[in-house]
Amino acid sequence: MSHFCHAYTFDPTYGYTLDRLLRVGAPDIPDDFAAFWDARYRRTLTVSPQPRLSRWPEGREGFTVYDLEYRSTDDFIIGGWLLLPQDRPVRRGMVVGHGYGGRDAPDFDLPVADTAFLFPCFRGLSRSRRPPISEEPYWHVLHDIDKRDRYILGGCVEDLWLAVSALLELCPETVGHVGYTGISFGGGIGALALPWDVRVRRAHLNMPTFGHHPLRLELPTVGSGRAIRDYQQKHGNVLDTLRYYDAASAAAYTEIPVQVAAALFDPVVAPPGQFAVHNALAGPKSLYVLEAGHVDYPARARQDAELRDILADFFEAL
Structure with missing residues (x-):
């Protein structure tokens, strides 16, 4: 059992040591996995995102902030924000994915300077709400899960690809210098999106979810994995779809440099799934081991600061 005191009915380390996690x-992988995603990417790039900006009413030192809308697949309007550095040239661009809680505002404590930051809200969440998609993670992750080609996670990946398109249209000087960073849900969506989009040159995945679905189905959580476990117990066919939406499978096709932060203790995104994504990455990779994820813990502030410094150096090369 973990050395952290907790009230969960299961061990959020699942009995895995770091050495064992590094061997997950x-x-x-389905034989047509790459063909499935490559065709989807090519179809998505035929969509013009038609980004629209309006000034955000709240000022913020160091940034000019805009409310953003752009068009995604299925004629879905995605809301978010664009941040531009004040009085400094834009040298690079970054798309920033959010966790399953969505986001109410952009982040401003950002480790990378001279960067245009685009914050999309993935379909069904926060600024991109649209019935009948539920905002509740339990139900959102199940939306159209019985339809491989219509599953909600695929639409979210397309939202990310078109966020890159929107960023390049709004800030053409970022061509060749686009990165991605995403946490939890955003980490998993990023992992699924990265192999096919050559426009993204570096990425950070923080506690990525959706890694190794067969293993996730064996591990209790309080996160979206619980919904998938419940669905599998009732219907028994969830892997017919999920084998095409596995972040660890996608990582095996990812050749760009990726920095991963993965947790040893996490009741929301089981650590073996997080490490499965890191371990499968085919290109240059680095790992920062978090003591815990999705909970507060004594070393959290120190680890957050250390990771921020790592990311500043990592994306400086973008």
Whole structure:
């Protein structure tokens, strides 16, 4: 059991040591996995995002902030924000993905300077709400899960690709210098999106979810994985879809430099799934080990500061 005191009915380390986590492999990958995603990416890039900006009413030192809308697949309007550095040239661009709680505002404590930051809200969440998609993670992650080509996670990946398109249209000077950073849900969506989009050159995945679904189905959580476990117990066919939406499988096709932060203790995104994503990455990779994820813990502030410094150096090369 973990050395953290907790009230969960399960051990959020799942009995894995760091050494064992570093040996978690990827699941079996469908033969047409790459073809499925590459075709989807090519179709998505035929969509013009038509980004629209309006000034955000709240000022923020160091940034000019805009409310943003752009068009995604299925004629879905995605809301978010664009941050531009004040009185400094834009040298690079960054798309920033959010966790399953969505986001109410952009982040401003950002480790990378001279950067245009685009913060999309993935479909169904926060500024991109649209019935009948539920904002509740339990139900959002199940939306159209019985339809491989319509599953909600695929639409969210397309939202990310078109966020890159919107960023390049709004800030053409970022061509060749685009990065991605995403946490939890955003980390998993990023992992699924990265292999196919050559426009993204570096990425950070923080506690990425959706890694190694067959293993996730064996591990109790309080996160979206619980909904998938419940669905599997009732219907028994969830892997027919999820084998095409596995972040660890996608990582095996990812050749750009990726920095991963993965947790040893996490009741929301089981650590073996997080490490499965890191372990499967095919290109240059680095790992920062978090003592815990999705909970407060004594070393959190120190680890957050250390990771911020790591990311500043990592994205400086973008």
